[in-house]
Amino acid sequence: MNTGASHSSALNTPADCSVYIHIPFCTRKCRYCAFYSITADSRQQQDYLNAIRRELEMHAPCPSFSTVFLGGGSPSAMQRDLLYALLDWITPQAQPDAERTIEVNPRQTDAEFFDQIRRRGINRISIGAQSFNPGELTFLGRIHDVQDTVQCVDDARDAGFDNIGLDLIFAIPGSTLSDWKDSLDKAIALQPRHISAYSLTYEGNTPLVRDTAAGQITPISDELDRRMYELTIDTLAAAGFQQYEISNFARPGFECRHNLRYWKNRPYIGLGPAAAGWFRGKRTENIPDLQSYIAAIEHRQFAYESEHAPTPEEFACETAVLNLRTRTGIEPVEFQRQTGYDIAALFAAPIAEHLHLAHLEWHKKCLRLTRNALGIADTVLCDFAAI
Numbered sequence: 001m002n003t004g005a006s007h008s009s010a011l012n013t014p015a016d017c018s019v020y021i022h023i024p025f026c027t028r029k030c031r032y033c034a035f036y037s038i039t040a041d042s043r044q045q046q047d048y049l050n051a052i053r054r055e056l057e058m059h060a061p062c063p064s065f066s067t068v069f070l071g072g073g074s075p076s077a078m079q080r081d082l083l084y085a086l087l088d089w090i091t092p093q094a095q096p097d098a099e100r101t102i103e104v105n106p107r108q109t110d111a112e113f114f115d116q117i118r119r120r121g122i123n124r125i126s127i128g129a130q131s132f133n134p135g136e137l138t139f140l141g142r143i144h145d146v147q148d149t150v151q152c153v154d155d156a157r158d159a160g161f162d163n164i165g166l167d168l169i170f171a172i173p174g175s176t177l178s179d180w181k182d183s184l185d186k187a188i189a190l191q192p193r194h195i196s197a198y199s200l201t202y203e204g205n206t207p208l209v210r211d212t213a214a215g216q217i218t219p220i221s222d223e224l225d226r227r228m229y230e231l232t233i234d235t236l237a238a239a240g241f242q243q244y245e246i247s248n249f250a251r252p253g254f255e256c257r258h259n260l261r262y263w264k265n266r267p268y269i270g271l272g273p274a275a276a277g278w279f280r281g282k283r284t285e286n287i288p289d290l291q292s293y294i295a296a297i298e299h300r301q302f303a304y305e306s307e308h309a310p311t312p313e314e315f316a317c318e319t320a321v322l323n324l325r326t327r328t329g330i331e332p333v334e335f336q337r338q339t340g341y342d343i344a345a346l347f348a349a350p351i352a353e354h355l356h357l358a359h360l361e362w363h364k365k366c367l368r369l370t371r372n373a374l375g376i377a378d379t380v381l382c383d384f385a386a387i
Contacts (some may be wrong), residue, residue: 012268022272030143034204036274036288037073051297067258076108091121106132106152107144114159132186165194193254329368351381
């Protein structure tokens with residue numbers, strides 16, 4: 001049964017929280033990227049820094065942060081003295097044992113960079129490697145080469161970082177199964193603690209989408225995409241990586257705690273243009289425009305492009321969809337504690353249907369996707385997106 005009062009109280013008075021900071025600066029836009037990012041001079045970057053400080057003040061009081069994540073864009077494209085000032089401000093607001101992650105582009109880092117950010121509290125590095133094939137990097141519009149990624153990992157490790165992750169993209173037009181296996185093997189050889197592997201997506205008004213529409217690019221087949229994904233799971237498992245989410249793999253104990261909070265539907269504050277948040281019972285998304293964002297914050301107004309307070313039923317559906325992305329799946333007792341709903345009663349029809357189709361299974365008292373359903377997860381999850 002639903003326990004609306006406790007549900008509302010838990011959403012409005014979170015015991016802990018995370019913060020995501022969107023740093024919208026890039027040296028050059030990649031061919032496939034639909035995230036909001038721009039090139040900006042030092043004045044604009046300083047104005048941005050001032051604005052996110054004010055934005056967080058507007059959320060006060062906040063619990064201390066259990067995770068901090070700086071993404072983009074490319075945080076490493078930010079002017080270094082301003083980035084260091086940002087870290088000096090945000091990391092003391094995190095819990096002592098908090099996970100503090102920064103995304104970096106391999107060409108924008110060096111030994112001094114890693115030394116400085118480690119001194120300022122960063123303890124997890126996410127490197128946008130994307131591919132270890134030079135031709136694929138060129139196709140994607142990346143500004144780095146393969147050696148830059150190798151050097152980036154070496155510099156981070158020499159600076160004392162142990163929790164290092166690599167982001168990879170597969171299903172790149174022109175790529176073969178052998179090409180993808182080679183990228184995976186080279187990534188594994190660098191001994192990261194975490195690997196994210198995503199199929200190339202065609203979204204937004206990106207050059208990739210426009211070139212595809214013009215007939216200049218032919219996406220790879222769904223069959224090859226699926227084979228690459230299956231190869232990913234098997235290759236990383238053989239190398240000791242545990243799949244803990246549809247596209248994420250980690251050495252035991254090195255799962256990304258920040259992203260796990262998303263999939264568990266826990267509260268987080270989003271700072272910066274285009275940043276999303278889920279705090280005090282409200283989902284928000286900031287304006288994807290730096291100047292409009294700064295102008296709103298300077299007037300002490302939140303820069304929301306959209307905001308929505310989910311109903312208890314909507315919150316339960318969101319939680320189910322997000323939980324099912326993980327390899328743990330939905331834990332019925334925790335789900336009822338968090339949402340007030342009995343999963344077996346709320347989702348009786350889709351559970352029965354997808355158990356019958358072998359898309360779902362009960363594993364250690366949790367409901368999760370089967371291995372065969374991972375590649376078609378969206379088809380299953382859409383049936384849990386609304387009651």
